[in-house]
Amino acid sequence: MKEQLKIVKIGGGILDDPEKLYQFVAEFHRLPGLKVLVHGGGKGASTLLQSLGIEPQMVNGRRITDAATLDVVTMFYAGKTNKLLVALLQERGTNALGLSGADGNVLRATRRPIGAVDYGYVGDLTDQSVNTPLLQTLLSGGLTPVFCAITHDGQGQLLNTNADTIASVLARALAPFYEVALHFCFEKDGVLADVHDDSSVIPQITLALFQELKASGAIAAGMLPKLENAFAALDAGVEKVIIENALKINEPVKTVLCQS
Numbered sequence: 001m002k003e004q005l006k007i008v009k010i011g012g013g014i015l016d017d018p019e020k021l022y023q024f025v026a027e028f029h030r031l032p033g034l035k036v037l038v039h040g041g042g043k044g045a046s047t048l049l050q051s052l053g054i055e056p057q058m059v060n061g062r063r064i065t066d067a068a069t070l071d072v073v074t075m076f077y078a079g080k081t082n083k084l085l086v087a088l089l090q091e092r093g094t095n096a097l098g099l100s101g102a103d104g105n106v107l108r109a110t111r112r113p114i115g116a117v118d119y120g121y122v123g124d125l126t127d128q129s130v131n132t133p134l135l136q137t138l139l140s141g142g143l144t145p146v147f148c149a150i151t152h153d154g155q156g157q158l159l160n161t162n163a164d165t166i167a168s169v170l171a172r173a174l175a176p177f178y179e180v181a182l183h184f185c186f187e188k189d190g191v192l193a194d195v196h197d198d199s200s201v202i203p204q205i206t207l208a209l210f211q212e213l214k215a216s217g218a219i220a221a222g223m224l225p226k227l228e229n230a231f232a233a234l235d236a237g238v239e240k241v242i243i244e245n246a247l248k249i250n251e252p253v254k255t256v257l258c259q260s
């Protein structure tokens with residue numbers, strides 16, 4: 001029997017609000033068993049970039065990352081955000097270890113080739129990108145890895161990688177070794193049938209229903225890459241994929257993804 005592992009991803013909406021972040025950390029600490037945390041922080045990074053006179057540019061939910069933007073997001077994600085989360089988890093008694101992809105070569109990416117769009121210093125991952133033996137060692141040693149959205153290419157170049165993608169790739173790469181549950185957590189209670197009605201949570205979503213809701217426009221914006229990453233993980237053998245409220249991870253309200 002494989003041991004259970006929870007991979008939890010939180011995004012900018014929660015990280016930006018100190019009270020919500022504090023509550024989330026308490027809930028995450030309460031989750032039993034082995035766990036990994038992946039955090040974004042895109043919203044706060046955009047605010048910081050603007051305050052520095054750099055206009056944020058997003059295409060299809062991905063940030064165009066020039067050299068100046070890479071400097072800022074590295075400081076913000078791998079520095080302030082990652083270290084604050086680790087400190088808050090340590091305060092609770094979870095022995096967290098903050099990681100960028102370069103640390104222990106835990107996530108090696110490839111710079112996205114220039115196509116119709118030049119994304120700059122953005123890294124793409126494959127299932128082979130993950131140093132799974134290192135993660136197994138850390139988990140069996142009682143540590144909780146905390147990943148930020150910064151990866152590297154093995155040639156000295158840091159890269160910016162979408163945090164939903166990092167969570168999905170980690171889940172896929174670790175699925176042969178653990179019974180993985182992948183939790184995408186944000187500020188809504190799950191995938192909503194009507195984005196303006198917080199009570200319209202869809203308890204179970206199939207790929208067919210996702211395509212329908214996408215075509216009708218009911219699922220839009222940041223939810224699209226999240227669900228695409230979520231279905232990719234389910235397809236690759238991840239046991240369970242859940243979309244839920246970061247403050248309610250120990251409660252039953254949520255959207256569970258199913259193959260059919």
Ligand SMILES: Nc1ncnc2c1ncn2[C@@H]1O[C@H](COP(=O)(O)OP(=O)(O)O)[C@@H](O)[C@H]1O
Pocket residue numbers: 010011012013040042164185186187188190191192193194195218219220221222223226
């Ligand atoms: N059907 C939907 N259900 C829930 N959220 C939706 C839906 N369609 C669009 N959204 C929007 O997607 C956002 C989540 O995506 P995003 O902001 O990228 O999350 P995060 O930064 O947490 O990764 C929600 O805050 C919501 O405004």
Ligand SMILES: CC(=O)N[C@@H](CCC(=O)OP(=O)(O)O)C(=O)O
Pocket residue numbers: 010011012013039040041042043045061062063073122123149160161162163164
């Ligand atoms: C390449 C790319 O788009 N990187 C993301 C990484 C952070 C992220 O994913 O943050 P959220 O999860 O809070 O959206 C960005 O810089 O916005």
